[in-house]
Amino acid sequence: xxxxxxxxxxxxxxxxxxxxxxxxxxxxxxxxxxxxxxxxxxxxxxxxxxxxxxxxxxxxxxxxxxxxxxxxxxxxxxxxxxxxxxxxxxxxxxxxxxxxxxxxxxxxxxxxxxxxxxxxxxxxxxxxxxxxxxxxxxxxxxxxxxxxxxxxxxxxxxxxxxxxxxxxxxxxxxxxxxxxxxxxxxxxxxxxxxxxxxxxxxxxxxxxxxxxxxxxxxxxxxxxxxxxxxxxxxxxxxxxxxxxxxxxxxxxxxxxxxxxxxxxxxxxxxxxxxxxxxxxxxxxx
Amino acid sequence: xxxxxxxxxxxxxxxxxxxxxxxxxxxxxxxxxxxxxxxxxxxxxxxxxxxxxxxxxxxxxxxxxxxxxxxxxxxxxxxxxxxxxxxxxxxxxxxxxxxxxxxxxxxxxxxxxxxxxxxxxxxxxxxxxxxxxxxxxxxxxxxxxxxxxxxxxxxxxxxxxxxxxxxxxxxxxxxxxxxxxxxxxxxxxxxxxxxxxxxxxxxxxxxxxxxxxxxxxxxxxxxxxxxxxxxxxxxxxxxxxxxxxxxxxxxxxxxxxxxxxxxxxxxxxxxxxxxxxxxxxxxxxxxxxxxxxxxxxxxxxxxxxxxxxxxxxxxxxxxxxxxxxxxxxxxxxxxxxxxxxxxxxxxxxxxxxxxxxxxxxxxxxxxxxxxxxxxxxxxxxxxxxxxxxxxxxxx
Numbered sequence: 001x002x003x004x005x006x007x008x009x010x011x012x013x014x015x016x017x018x019x020x021x022x023x024x025x026x027x028x029x030x031x032x033x034x035x036x037x038x039x040x041x042x043x044x045x046x047x048x049x050x051x052x053x054x055x056x057x058x059x060x061x062x063x064x065x066x067x068x069x070x071x072x073x074x075x076x077x078x079x080x081x082x083x084x085x086x087x088x089x090x091x092x093x094x095x096x097x098x099x100x101x102x103x104x105x106x107x108x109x110x111x112x113x114x115x116x117x118x119x120x121x122x123x124x125x126x127x128x129x130x131x132x133x134x135x136x137x138x139x140x141x142x143x144x145x146x147x148x149x150x151x152x153x154x155x156x157x158x159x160x161x162x163x164x165x166x167x168x169x170x171x172x173x174x175x176x177x178x179x180x181x182x183x184x185x186x187x188x189x190x191x192x193x194x195x196x197x198x199x200x201x202x203x204x205x206x207x208x209x210x211x212x213x214x215x216x217x218x219x220x221x222x223x224x225x226x227x228x229x230x231x232x233x234x235x236x237x238x239x240x241x242x243x244x245x246x247x248x249x250x251x252x253x254x255x256x257x258x259x260x261x262x263x264x265x266x267x268x269x270x271x272x273x274x275x276x277x278x279x280x281x282x283x284x285x
Numbered sequence: 286x287x288x289x290x291x292x293x294x295x296x297x298x299x300x301x302x303x304x305x306x307x308x309x310x311x312x313x314x315x316x317x318x319x320x321x322x323x324x325x326x327x328x329x330x331x332x333x334x335x336x337x338x339x340x341x342x343x344x345x346x347x348x349x350x351x352x353x354x355x356x357x358x359x360x361x362x363x364x365x366x367x368x369x370x371x372x373x374x375x376x377x378x379x380x381x382x383x384x385x386x387x388x389x390x391x392x393x394x395x396x397x398x399x400x401x402x403x404x405x406x407x408x409x410x411x412x413x414x415x416x417x418x419x420x421x422x423x424x425x426x427x428x429x430x431x432x433x434x435x436x437x438x439x440x441x442x443x444x445x446x447x448x449x450x451x452x453x454x455x456x457x458x459x460x461x462x463x464x465x466x467x468x469x470x471x472x473x474x475x476x477x478x479x480x481x482x483x484x485x486x487x488x489x490x491x492x493x494x495x496x497x498x499x500x501x502x503x504x505x506x507x508x509x510x511x512x513x514x515x516x517x518x519x520x521x522x523x524x525x526x527x528x529x530x531x532x533x534x535x536x537x538x539x540x541x542x543x544x545x546x547x548x549x550x551x552x553x554x555x556x557x558x559x560x561x562x563x564x565x566x567x568x569x570x571x572x573x574x575x576x577x578x579x580x581x582x583x584x585x586x587x588x589x590x591x592x593x594x595x596x597x598x599x600x601x602x603x604x605x606x607x608x609x610x611x612x613x614x615x616x617x618x619x620x621x622x623x624x625x626x627x628x629x630x631x632x633x634x635x636x637x638x639x640x641x642x643x644x645x646x647x648x649x650x651x652x653x654x655x656x657x658x659x660x661x662x663x664x665x666x667x668x669x670x671x672x673x674x675x676x677x678x679x680x
Contacts, residue, residue, distance in 0.1 A: 033390070036381070040388040045364070053654065053661040071660040101385055102468060103364055114385050123385075157421045161633050164386045165652070171421035191420050194385070198448075198471065199489035207586070217554045218634075226316060226491060240387075244557050248655025251633035252555045254584070255616050 027139060030237050034136065037240070042133050045110040046103040048243035049129035054165055054250055057082045057113075057120045064091075070124055075107055085117040098122075101194060114166040116193070121166045123249070134241070135270045137214075143236035143267035146227065149174045149189060149202075162192050163203075163221045164243050165250035169193065173202055176224065176234060181263025188256050189224055202226070204234070205242075205253060208261035216241045216271040219255045239268025302353050303371050305333065311395035313380060313470060317485060317493045320463045320472040321400055321453060324358070324376075339464055340402075340435035340452025360467030367393060382468065391470065391490050403455040405430060405437035409477055414506040415441075415498035417486065425506050428473070428482075428498060430462075437462065441473060441486070444507050521644030522627055524548065526582060526611035529594055529601070534580070534611055536644055541578050545676040548638040549581045550625075552616045553600040555634040560655030562604040564666055568673065569608050575677050576642075581606070582613035584621055584634070637669070641676050648672060 041047050053070045055061060057080055062068035064075040078091035080098070087098045089111070098104055098113045100120070108127045115121040152172035160170045170190040177186045193200045202224035211217050221240055225233040244250040309324040323338035326349060333349040335358055347361035356376065358367040369378030376395040381388060415426040430439040438452045439462055448471055453462035458477040465471070475484025475498075482498040525535035536546070549565055551558040569579045583600075585593035590612060597610050614624045621631050628638070628649070639648040650669075654661040 036388045036390050040383065044383050044388070046383060046385065052659065054652070066660075066664075069664070071664050073660065099468075103383055103385075112385055152420075155421055162386065165633070166385075167633070167651075171419060173420045194489070198486065198494070199492045201491065212554065217556060218552075226493070228316075244555075248557050248560045248653065249661065250557070251635075251652030252557050254552075254621065254631075254634055255554075255586075257615075260586075 026144060026233060026235065027141065027237075030235055031139070033238065038133060041246075042129055044103075044129070045105070046112045046123070046125050047129040048164070048246040048250065049133075050110070050125040050127070051123055051243070051247040051249040052109075052126045053122075053124040055122055056115070057087060057122050061122065063089075063124070070122075072107075072109060072124065075109070078106075080122055082118070082120045087113045087120050087122075114164060116167075116169060119167060123164075123166075132272070135272065137237075137266045137268060137270060139237050140267045143265060145176075145178050145234045146231055147176060147178070147234070148230050149176060149224070149232055158190070160190065160192075160205075160256070161242075161251060161253035163240070163253075165253070170203075171200075176204075176232070178234060180261055180265070183262075185261050187259050187261075190256075202232070204259060205256045206239075206259040206261060207255050209264040210266060214264075214266065214270055215239075216245045216269075218242060218244065218252045219259075220268060222268065236265050236267040239265070241269050241271060245271055302351060303373065304328075305335075305349075305351065305356055305371055305376070307397060308399045309376060309395040310398045310400050311376070311393060313465060314392040314394070315470070315472060315487050315489075316491045317487050318461070318472055318474055320465055320470065320487070321461070322463055322465045323400060324395060337465070337467060339450050339466070340438050341433055342450045342452065344466065365467045369393065369395070380470075389489065400435075400454070402434070402436035404432045405455045405460065406458070406477075409437070409455070409458075409460065409482075412501040413482055413498040414501045415482070415496050418495045418497065426486075426496070427501065427506055441471070442507065518646045520627065522548065522638060522640050522646050524580075524582060524611070524613070524625065526613045526624070527590075528609050528611050529598055534609055536640075541580070541644075543642050544576050544578045545572075545642055545673060546640040546644070547577065547579045547673070548640065549579060550584065550613075550621065550631070550634065550636040550638070551581055552584050552586075552634050553596045554586055554616065557653050557655060558635045559604075561635045561637075561653040562600070562606065564653075564669070565608075566604055566606055568669060571670075572673050572677065573607075577673055577677065579608040581608065581610040582625075583610055584614050584616040585612065586616060588615040639672055639676060641679060647676060 041049055055070060060079060060081045063070045063078040064072050065077050076092050078089055080089050088095055089098050098111060100113050103110045103112045110125040112123045113120050152174045155172055157169040157171050159167055162168050170192050173189045173191045175186050175188050177184045187204050187206055189202050189204055191200045192203045204222050205219055207219040211219055222236055222238055227233050242253050244252040305326045306328055311322050311324045313320040324335060326333055326335040333351060335346040335349040336343040337346060346358050348359040350357045354371050356369050356371050365382030367380050369376040374397040378393055380391045380393045410430050413428040415428050416423045417426055427442040428439060435452055437455045437460060440451055441448045449464050451462035451464045451473060460475055462473045470489050472487035475482050484496055486494045486496055523536055525533060528534050565579055583597045585596060587593055593612055601610055633651045635653050637650045638646055641647045654665045656662050
């Protein structure tokens with residue numbers, strides 16, 4: 001490590017709180033995570049590759065007939081409502097609750113409720129994932145860093161879209177200063193809550209010089225993994241696309257101010273389709 | 286050396302798979318500690334059935350399947366499974382469920398037996414007012430602890446409800462209470478020092494929230510959920526930005542006066558905006574003669590006017606856009622919020638703002654369903670058309 005407060009590349013064995021973690025182990029964990037993620041994308045009933053609609057529930061919404069909020073072929077009229085934090089689905093067969101954050105089978109469709117209480121969002125998935133499975137760059141050990149998290153300039157929350165296009169109250173968690181491309185890049189870190197529980201992830205939504213030229217034009221998300229003793233692992237090989245890369249059912253998150261890496265980061269998930277090429281000015285930096 | 290017939294060797298090498306029947310002390314290895322729970326399995330006719338236990342409270346698993354030394358325990362309600370390999374008196378594998386943002390996978394291990402019951406000391410029992418120390422500040426919880434048939438148990442209550450049954454271990458003044466139901470993965474660890482409890486609330490694999498708690502005085506500690514921010518629709522919507530020739534265009538421009546205006550907040554970097562652009566062009570061509578104006582506000586990547594202008598010109602040419610496109614700023618939410626102070630809670634690209642003939646916001650629609658969504662796309666287009674027609678008829 002370069003200094004106690006600096007970030008360094010985790011190429012070799014690095015000590016986290018007295019427990020040795022070898023770079024290869026981190027690589028194996030990331031590879032396993034990637035395998036699980038690709039399997040989820042290509043097979044899960046709520047894979048974003050299968051998404052056909054995402055809409056705020058608001059004062060209530062209708063599913064089924066052609067003139068409803070979400071037309072679904074072969075589905076009788078159903079209503080989705082949020083009352084006192086609970087989301088329910090009501091139709092000819094009766095009423096049932098839609099648990100937050102869990103996919104629910106609905107005929108040949110799958111429903112999933114996300115978002116915070118009072119601003120719930122319903123996502124509807126088709127019969128099976130379509131579209132292209134994701135592709136990744138080969139693992140690059142130089143894209144793995146360890147270091148501390150600096151406190152935020154101002155604490156508080158900000159409304160942002162999470163990777164799944166759902167608006168959440170994200171907490172300003174701080175920033176990391178990472179040596180990339182011969183310079184130190186400071187990246188904002190936010191704590192993104194999950195639906196319906198106490199879980200959250202430390203996330204960085206970043207742009208780099210590969211956006212629109214190998215990676216998704218709008219930028220990518222990467223998680224910051226706590227390692228204990230105030231240290232964190234930042235592995236850009238785990239970088240992944242926002243879900244609007246897979247289906248236009250999802251809105252695209254707005255990039256976070258300042259989280260632009262001038263250098264190309266050829267690690268993590270790639271993107272082959274759509275969008276304009278990255279602006280020339282960005283490529284040149 | 287004598288040769289052995291292959292079939293006989295196969296038979297000699299074969300052995301019946303180990304039986305998982307019985308009780309298991311299971312552990313989910315979270316980043317910050319061990320979440321302990323129980324598993325029970327028993328023979329059920331020709332198959333197996335099982336239950337997942339937090340202390341004395343057990344919930345039936347929806348299915349238990351064994352193939353050789355591999356065992357899959359299903360929790361269908363939560364689209365979750367436990368997949369383990371049984372080897373002698375140990376199970377090793379993972380808990381996995383289908384999250385909204387990806388798979389959720391946590392290492393799991395178990396050994397035969399039952400976690401010992403341990404009663405909590407009187408000093409720990411009762412109701413505690415807890416404060417979670419989170420990144421953005423603090424938030425209240427209430428803990429309730431009691432002794433049950435399997436030792437110390439309790440629950441955690443937030444502003445919006447309780448988190449179910451917790452059970453676990455006690456050692457002196459320290460405790461670890463867990464709740465794992467196949468979906469929620471919660472571990473509450475703490476220690477009593479004097480009159481104060483301190484500890485960490487673990488959620489899922491990685492989330493760790495420190496907390497501090499004092500004995501409840503009986504005064505209300507939890508609060509109702511915060512109010513939800515509403516959009517400002519009272520004042521005319523104001524914007525003022527340069528067009529692609531550098532001329533400032535605002536809502537006071539004569540071309541917008543008395544017209545229905547659709548403000549399209551977009552970025553050339555945003556593929557969903559590319560889906561929206563042809564639809565907006567069609568709307569413009571259909572309704573412009575009746576009084577519709579559209580203006581695109583571009584939030585671009587570099588902040589360099591020359592680079593961004595060039596990029597927006599390419600976008601305009603690609604979609605043959607006949608309405609004005611203005612360079613509004615760079616593409617982050619804070620920047621957009623600063624340039625459009627009347628638009629509260631802006632988070633997504635594209636966002637469509639419908640203005641009545643009086644210039645006031647009538648509707649804000651975040652996002653756009655592209656043609657790949659089929660019926661949703663058609664539905665949204667009809668919805669936009671109806672909205673525009675309604676606004677064109679109003680005065």
